[in-house]
Amino acid sequence: MINLLPGSISRPPELERLSKLIKDWYVIDLKTQLSYFKIVEQQLKQTLGDAAAKKLISKAVYLFSIGSNDYFTLFSTNSSVLQSHNSKIEYVEMVIGNLTNTIKEIYEEGGRKFGFLNLLPLGCMPSMKVLIVPGSTSGNSCQEDGTELAKLHNKALSASLQELERVLEGFRYSYHDFYGSLIERMNNPEAYGFKEVTACCGSGRYRGILSCGGKREIKEYEVCEKPSEYLFFDADHPSEMASKQIAELMWSSEIPNVTGPYNLETLFHHI
Numbered sequence: 341m342i343n344l345l346p347g348s349i350s351r352p353p354e355l356e357r358l359s360k361l362i363k364d365w366y367v368i369d370l371k372t373q374l375s376y377f378k379i380v381e382q383q384l385k386q387t388l389g390d391a392a393a394k395k396l397i398s399k400a401v402y403l404f405s406i407g408s409n410d411y412f413t414l415f416s417t418n419s420s421v422l423q424s425h426n427s428k429i430e431y432v433e434m435v436i437g438n439l440t441n442t443i444k445e446i447y448e449e450g451g452r453k454f455g456f457l458n459l460l461p462l463g464c465m466p467s468m469k470v471l472i473v474p475g476s477t478s479g480n481s482c483q484e485d486g487t488e489l490a491k492l493h494n495k496a497l498s499a500s501l502q503e504l505e506r507v508l509e510g511f512r513y514s515y516h517d518f519y520g521s522l523i524e525r526m527n528n529p530e531a532y533g534f535k536e537v538t539a540c541c542g543s544g545r546y547r548g549i550l551s552c553g554g555k556r557e558i559k560e561y562e563v564c565e566k567p568s569e570y571l572f573f574d575a576d577h578p579s580e581m582a583s584k585q586i587a588e589l590m591w592s593s594e595i596p597n598v599t600g601p602y603n604l605e606t607l608f609h610h611i
Contacts, residue, residue: 367409370438370439370442381393381397381449384397397449397450397451398450398451398452399453401454401455401608402451402453402454402455403604404439404454404455404457405456405457406439407435407439407459408459408460408462408576410435411435411459411462411486411490411493412467414431414485414489415485415486422485425488428485428489429492431489432492432493432496433496435493436493436500439500440504447504447511452510453512453607454513455514455516456501456513456514456515456516457586457590458494458515458517458518458519459489459497459518459519460490460518460522460578461482461486461490462483462486462487462489463483463485463486463488463489463490464483464522464523464526465548465572465575466538466539466542466546466547466548466572466574466576467548467550467576468482468483468548469482469483469548470544470545470548470549471483474545491519494517497515498515501513512607513601513602513607514600514601514603514604514606514607515599515600515601516586516589516598517597517598517599518586520597520598521589521598522571522582522586525582529571532582532585533568534569534571534581534582535570536571537570537571538570538572539552539574539575540563540564540567540573540574541553541562541564541574542561542562542574542575543561547574547575548575549561549575550574550575550576552573552574567579568581590603590604591603592604592605
């Protein structure tokens with residue numbers, strides 16, 4: 341998903357091109373999704389009545405898996421944000437600020453329970469590793485700018501959620517360390533049933549070129565025979581097997597540094 345900047349924040353030049361990328365990637369931006377939520381809220385009030393709708397909204401769990409495309413955009417537009425550590429920090433603050441404002445709006449409408457995945461290790465995605473020049477000092481390691489942005493984002497997101505819990509009465513959340521879960525599987529694939537940490541579908545090194553399905557500019561692509569043996573299905577997305585494992589950790593893990601302070605099962609059934 342891609343976050344759109346609220347009107348009160350100045351727009352960095354690279355984000356002027358986001359509208360075209362949104363159309364190309366067929367994504368629904370966060371601002372639009374929030375407007376859909378408010379439409380559904382009104383429909384619930386009309387159908388169930390105000391009291392029942394309010395109860396339903398307060399009992400619902402609002403799940404956010406968001407941010408990757410905000411950062412992928414920087415690489416596809418060759419953004420100046422990538423040129424310094426400070427500019428990366430400023431960009432991350434903008435992304436987290438936009439997300440935080442959305443959370444507050446849902447809270448103001450009665451939402452109290454939220455679920456979050458932090459950012460996966462962007463620099464280790466096949467689509468990012470393919471950007472590394474063959475024979476460079478990076479070798480087969482992860483793309484450094486992508487990794488740095490993901491770490492900055494995750495640190496800021498964690499701090500923001502802790503602050504929201506402090507200042508918003510009744511705010512409860514589940515936070516899954518998506519980054520750590522994928523790194524663990526990249527470093528120990530066989531322990532989790534994987535044979536390959538490249539993509540099942542795509543082209544080029546690591547099958548990291550987004551050509552899966554042949555509907556983009558590059559039409560040629562390869563598809564593996566056993567997707568369940570691959571950590572990634574395509575250049576940007578974990579495989580079904582990996583996603584199932586992550587979902588199970590989000591739902592029932594009782595290890596605080598994996599999923600906490602609550603898991604999703606607790607949010608749905610016990611709060």
